[in-house]
Amino acid sequence: MRQLIVCNIVSLDGYFEGPGGDVMALPFEEAFDDYNAARLRAAGTLLLGRRTYEGLKSYWPPVAGDAGARPVLREISRLNDAIGKVVVSDTLTPEQTAPWHNTRIVTRAEARKSVAELKNGPQEGDILMFGSHVLWNDLLAGGLVDELHLMIGAGVLGGGTPAFTGRPPHGLRLLGAAPLPGSSLILARYAPASARP
Template sequence: MTRIIADISVSLDGFVTGPDAGQDNGLGVGGEALHIWAFSDDPDDRRVLSEATARSGAVVLGRRLFDIVDGPNGWDDETGYGAREVGEPAFVVVTSSPPESVRLTDLDWTFVTTGLADAVTAARERAEAASSRCGRDLDVVLMGGGATVGSALDAGLVDELRLHLAPVVLGAGTRLFTGGAPHTLVRRSVTPTPNTTHLAYDVLRR
């Protein structure tokens, strides 16, 4: 069964970027510390990343994050979705208007202008089609940014929340949770490593 997974790295004080995040500094000041785990050689970090990438049938992201990953300092042949795993699922971007051009033309991009719920629906269809082709269940992954993940949670679109809790206090930046609707979570797993604590929760639908 295809599940909707919100997957994001976060600081101890709840930020998914450092301050002053922008096109040329997507993670903000100090934000690189959030993703050290994704490039580590720790076996548990590698396993978590590999398993998540392998199960990704489609990925949803917001326009701001798309502009960063498709920008001149974004993904390349060695570093892309899944960090060093460089997975290539279908990508669905929530945006008010599609870009005039795409740099990463070898990836499968779909631009949805009718809202997050429609983007998740489109991604589910792509993931289910990919599941049928490969003969195993694949997921939809909401990779961010923080506003996209938070909005999906508030809209009741998420089945599972995966947080990679980095041992860093950023003090400012982009918050993951901004005082939206309450959520009841049930813990699925906790995997501590020297670089992060991988947390997985089922999200109980309201």
């Protein structure tokens, strides 16, 4: 069975984004990009909510050809373009996916069923989620998230969107925690407590 891995950065005080939805308020570092690139290399599907999908597709496509960008950023751009994407939205249309045409759209009502099918499907590689706060919280509550990879940054936002919208039904079990190399980010990996070790 394929693993669904949620990979996100959070502030030290537990926020997913700053006041007013400002994601740039989070304490990003180069290690954040390095880790995301490693996760993309291991993935077979990128699963996103509409807002995150639109944000990523508005930013990443031109980075591949930007000679001034760090090599890992150009690689992330190419990986994002190449990977098959599933976006959960009730409003996005196929015409709005350009330049990422390798995107399948599922409705919110279909999300849990579609993710369960992805997990049991024949494709290889992890199912990876970035951002998509509302979606991953719903999938966590539905028992479909296998691991949470939270990069905890040394920034205190004092407000914004909390990482969790509710308490996971079975709690979480720590798989490991360590600073990312050359960084003040701490990678904390969790699995639902109900999952087998």
